Amino acid sequence: IVTIIVQQNLVNICRPATNIIVKLVCADKSSKGAVQCYGFDVVNNAITSKEFLPTLVQRLSATDYLLQFNSLHLINALFRHVTDxxxxxxxxxxxxLNIKNTVMNLMISSPAEELTKQLVEFQRLTIQEGNIKKNIQYSSDNETHKRMLEELWTLSGLTQEGDMKWRKLGFSTENPKRDLFRIGFYGLEIINTYANKQTETYRNMIQKEAEYPDGKACPIMRAATEVIELLCDFWDINTGYIFAITLDCFVRLWHESDVNQNQNSDDLIRVSLLVRSQFRFSITKSESSGADALNQFKNEMLQTPYQIIKERHIKELELEDDLMSKVPIRYVSSIKHMIITTKFFLNFE
Structure with a gap:
């Protein structure tokens, strides 16, 4: 069946084969029927072929709508039922295989309703995967975690001075776990991917900040943490391109704002709020740009003057204060706060 899916491009042949794999992956493993080859683990033995997933992802860019739909439908079924x-x-x-960029291109191409449902499902599964990783805390006993963190230091090109190592990268202390607690393994993975794929940009950014006098350097790792939390709050985005642009924006606003010489946590929060404001504005403005949305987003994030961003944010705060002065708005806000707080404690357990 897998061979048919890989080798045949005709929809009337691929579709039945695809449906069979989907049924097997999604079937109840506790069933007492005669056939017991159910679940991802069993199907995985057949789909380990080097051509299988690459073929499915490649077909997402096909001109045939049904090929796109069938391929994403199968990918989602596998994604939904993959075992630990x-x-x-x-x-x-x-x-x-760069599937996220492929899905993003499909999203902005005005897909048909059925394909749109599959695209939304893929996004939901991606968010779910991010949440799983975000809840995995960094552990120095985990070799993968330890390797990823050490790579951040190695790729920076910095040299250790005495006991000062991780603070030179922008962590608040010599124990990175304290800052990574907020973003978990998910956040570490995003930063590590950025450092590996855009090594020169990463190294230049780190080394440039190291040249600033004490208190004026933007703490890159803490800034990256703020950026990742911002992206999670909106879409749980983990595309390196969006992360890189938003981090660049953070560093730019850090240096263009009046940062205190002592570089306290208030500075980080103040810049983070400006970045959030500009992020919301840039996303909203770029939504109508179609295929050019990413370039529009990049220009808004990196080219908008600091003073304009600051003035817009002040107006947002004034509007928020005005709205909060009205009793109905205060009531709705308090209910919302109660729901969020309750949800936090439920998730915390």
């Missing part, structure tokens, strides 16, 4: 044993390998392979 195979999760990392499966997700990593999808990422290496």
């Amino acid at each position: 044993k195979h999760r990392d390998k499966f997700v990593n392979e999808l990422n290496e």
Whole structure:
């Protein structure tokens, strides 16, 4: 069946084969029927072919709508039912095939309703995967975690001075776990991917900040943490391109704002709020740009003067204060706060 999916491009042949794989992956493993070859683990033995996932992802760019739909439908079924044993390998392979950019291109191409449902489902599964990783805390006993963190130091090109190492990268202390707590393994993975794929940009950014006098350097790792939390609050985005642009914006606003010499946490919060404001504005403005949305977003984030961003943010705060002075708005806000707080404690457990 897998061979048919890989080798045949005709929809009337691929579709039945695709549906069979979907049924097997999604079937109840506790069923007492005569056939027991159910679940991802069993199907995985057949789809480990080097051509299988690359073929499915490649077909997402096909001109045939049904080929696109069938391929994404199968990818989503596999993604939804992948077991912990195979999760990392499966997700990593999808990422290496650049599936997120492919899905993004499909989203802005005005897809038909049925394909749109599959695209939204893929986004939901991606968010779910991000939440799983975000809840995995950094551990120095985990070799993968330890390697990723050490790579951030190695790729920076900095040299250690005495006991000062991680603070030179922009962590608040010599124990990075304290800052990574907010973003978990998910955040570490995003920063590590950025450092590996855009090594020269990363190294230049780190080394440039190291040249600033004490208190004036933007703490890159803490800035990256703020950026990742911002992206999670909106879409749970983990595309390196959006992360890189937003981090560049953060560093730019840091240096264009009046940062205190002592570089306290208030500075970080103040700049973070400006970045959030500009992010919301840039996303809203770029939504109508179609295929040029990313370039529009980049220009708004990196070219908008600091003073304009600051003045817009002040107006937003004034409008918010005006709205909050009205009793109905205060009531709705208090209810919303109660819901969010309750949800936090439920998730915390």
